[in-house]
Amino acid sequence: MDISVTLRGQTHDLALKNPVLTASGTFGCGLEFAPYGDLKSLGGIVVKGISLLPREGNPCPRVVETAAGMLNAVGLQNDGVEDFCAHKLPSLPWRDTPIIANIYAASADEFADLAARLNVEDGVAALEINVSCPNVAKGGVLFGQDPTLAAAVTSAVRKAAPRKHVMVKLSPNVTDIALMAKSVEEAGADSVSCINTLLGMAVDLRLRRPKLANVLGGLSGPAIKPVALRCVWQIVQAVHIPVVGVGGIVNAHDALEFILAGAHAVQIGSGNFMRPDCAFAVAAQLSAACEEIGITSMEELRGTLQNGSALQCKHTATA
Amino acid sequence: MCRARRAFDLSGAEPLLTEGQSSIYTACMQSKPILSRLPALELTPFGPAGPEGEYRFFALRLPRPGWESWRPGQFLMLRPAAFGLELPWARPFSICHTTARCLICFFQVCGRGTRRMAQLKHGEEVNVWGPLGNGFAVEPDSQTLLLAGGMGIVPFVGYVNAHPKPWNTSMLFGHREPLQCYPVDNIHEYIPLDSLRETRHGELDNFIFTLNERMRDCAEQNGLVLACGPLPFLQTVRKFAKELKARTQISLENTMACGVGACLGCVTRTSDAWPTPEKRGGLVQACRQGPVFWADQVKL
Numbered sequence A: 001m002d003i004s005v006t007l008r009g010q011t012h013d014l015a016l017k018n019p020v021l022t023a024s025g026t027f028g029c030g031l032e033f034a035p036y037g038d039l040k041s042l043g044g045i046v047v048k049g050i051s052l053l054p055r056e057g058n059p060c061p062r063v064v065e066t067a068a069g070m071l072n073a074v075g076l077q078n079d080g081v082e083d084f085c086a087h088k089l090p091s092l093p094w095r096d097t098p099i100i101a102n103i104y105a106a107s108a109d110e111f112a113d114l115a116a117r118l119n120v121e122d123g124v125a126a127l128e129i130n131v132s133c134p135n136v137a138k139g140g141v142l143f144g145q146d147p148t149l150a151a152a153v154t155s156a157v158r159k160a161a162p163r164k165h166v167m168v169k170l171s172p173n174v175t176d177i178a179l180m181a182k183s184v185e186e187a188g189a190d191s192v193s194c195i196n197t198l199l200g201m202a203v204d205l206r207l208r209r210p211k212l213a214n215v216l217g218g219l220s221g222p223a224i225k226p227v228a229l230r231c232v233w234q235i236v237q238a239v240h241i242p243v244v245g246v247g248g249i250v251n252a253h254d255a256l257e258f259i260l261a262g263a264h265a266v267q268i269g270s271g272n273f274m275r276p277d278c279a280f281a282v283a284a285q286l287s288a289a290c291e292e293i294g295i296t297s298m299e300e301l302r303g304t305l306q307n308g309s310a311l312q313c314k315h316t317a318t319a
Numbered sequence B: 001m002c003r004a005r006r007a008f009d010l011s012g013a014e015p016l017l018t019e020g021q022s023s024i025y026t027a028c029m030q031s032k033p034i035l036s037r038l039p040a041l042e043l044t045p046f047g048p049a050g051p052e053g054e055y056r057f058f059a060l061r062l063p064r065p066g067w068e069s070w071r072p073g074q075f076l077m078l079r080p081a082a083f084g085l086e087l088p089w090a091r092p093f094s095i096c097h098t099t100a101r102c103l104i105c106f107f108q109v110c111g112r113g114t115r116r117m118a119q120l121k122h123g124e125e126v127n128v129w130g131p132l133g134n135g136f137a138v139e140p141d142s143q144t145l146l147l148a149g150g151m152g153i154v155p156f157v158g159y160v161n162a163h164p165k166p167w168n169t170s171m172l173f174g175h176r177e178p179l180q181c182y183p184v185d186n187i188h189e190y191i192p193l194d195s196l197r198e199t200r201h202g203e204l205d206n207f208i209f210t211l212n213e214r215m216r217d218c219a220e221q222n223g224l225v226l227a228c229g230p231l232p233f234l235q236t237v238r239k240f241a242k243e244l245k246a247r248t249q250i251s252l253e254n255t256m257a258c259g260v261g262a263c264l265g266c267v268t269r270t271s272d273a274w275p276t277p278e279k280r281g282g283l284v285q286a287c288r289q290g291p292v293f294w295a296d297q298v299k300l
Helices: A031-036 A081-091 A108-119 A140-145 A147-160 A177-186 A222-236 A252-260 A278-292 A310-318 B112-117 B150-162 B203-220 B231-244
Strands: A005-007 A014-016 A020-022 A045-050 A063-066 A069-072 A099-103 A126-130 A165-170 A191-194 A198-201 A216-220 A243-246 A265-268 B034-039 B042-046 B057-063 B075-080 B091-094 B102-108 B125-132 B144-149 B169-175 B193-197 B224-228 B247-251 B267-269 B283-285 B292-294
Touching: A020 A278, A031 A278, A031 B034, A045 A081, A063 A216, A069 A222, A081 A108, A099 A108, A108 A126, A108 A147, A126 A147, A140 A147, A147 A165, A147 A177, A165 A177, A177 A191, A177 A222, A191 A222, A216 A222, A222 A243, A222 A252, A252 A265, A252 A278, A265 A278, B034 B057, B075 B102, B075 B112, B091 B102, B091 B112, B091 B150, B102 B112, B102 B150, B144 B150, B144 B203, B144 B231, B150 B169, B150 B224, B169 B203, B193 B203, B203 B224, B203 B231, B224 B231, B231 B247
Parallel strands: A020 A045, A020 A265, A045 A099, A099 A126, A126 A165, A165 A191, A191 A243, A243 A265, B144 B169, B144 B224, B169 B193, B224 B247
Antiparallel strands: A005 A014, A063 A069, A069 A216, A198 A216, B034 B125, B042 B057, B057 B102, B075 B091, B075 B125, B247 B292, B267 B283
8 A cells, every 4th residue: 555645845845655754852863773673664764853063961860751651851962963964864774764854953043054054965855843842941942932933943944954845843832833833834834743742740759859850851652642633633724734743653543543633644752662663663554554444545534534523423424 | 379589490591601702702792682572471579578468579581582692781671561551661671691492580679660560470471672782891811799789680690690700700799688589599509699788777888898898809809890789889889999990890770761772861971081082071871882881981
């Protein structure tokens, strides 16, 4: 079965052999997972967030397991864009699978510099703008929570990277995520991915201390899937650009639920920690899962969610 | 009912290496990690049962994964299918021991995950990925002092079993729980083992004194010190290693989500002695560059 999809952007399309991508920050640069599956079998690889200069991130502990999820406050530790271009990108199978660089910066100008640097790399198919990482007090939260700032960053990256598909990863920590999506669409985004982590915290009752050194962290994992589905559904109705669903997807059925809600593609995040072959397994099992529910392409399912409860629909169908 | 014991059956066990093969270790051979779906074979409780009849220490026997080889000190990630969506993370464990057919994983119940593991039934599915990380140094002809704190004893079961000249090694073991909670007989079978139990205030000082003495003896013969245990224990070992100029490796047990280098949860800071200049004073991952580090190369 052909499960390829194309993210038709305003400026650039992004063709994917299947709709299963990895989520930034959960898949390293990709090579960490090469022992557990064929990287070329994935729809795309979204690499760990990259900044212009190396970043140390936050102090430890910076990850903690919670019920059906986890909190992280890694704080975008990375070796910087030059290290990525020189040492990691050349080892990735970029001719066979799109590599999507997740980018983080503290200002629109810095975003533009970073985007311009990656624009010249043939191995990078698309940029995913991180306007929503909740861990870095100076940047992410502000961009991702203000439609005007998010638009300014999108527009800066769009101009600086004319060769690349530009995806914007949205934060759920806003009042109206559809408004944010509309704003970045107007600023030239080719697609949006949603959601980034939900701001949360965990405490140790005995020690009377937060479990993360940063106190606050981003919640991910199966616990956030309903929130992610809701966000995808709301955004799909507000914009014309493709939406990539992220949040708690651990199997092919989860992935198809997001397609049903209107997503063009999905990203596997914390699932990669549950099993290092999770993303590979979702990609491999998608065709069978489609057959199981009686569809022959992603288009047939995408956005076909009926109104009302499943029970009511069933009654209508039999009436 | 299972009977508590302090050694698991190693019949059919074969040393990982014979004497002539010891160069394989120094060549730092890395076996590619794999993901295996395994049925739990047997859960053997160790130590006395608690007031409710519950055990807290177990040897979990699994079929041996298709690993080409592994090095003592390496670890695996283990996640029973029964964790479901509720417990998303696998748990990291030192590789305790392997035989031709079996993999032994030794654990203490200390949280939600290990509590669930203590209920594993025969045939229940367990996902295991490994072998991961680097492993301890093996210098067959050096006097080798093994320092274990509590559950830090686990990787040394495999170590003494694989060592080409175990008569050159000895162990000092500090623990709080009764001795029969730990797989000491599987070590004592090969090498001399001195154990000190801390039950009262003041006994820790005695252990620290002995630790210092033993490390001093080892350092004077330019021996190798290997340590595994809780962080305060490793901090003490690291301090003595510096004072006594003892060549010392320590195995860290940092919290980690993935074990493969992606989550960046297990990072530790390097010192000025780290081999690559650009990483000095920076962060390295315990799961990939460790979990075993030369004590002078990291800060704790």
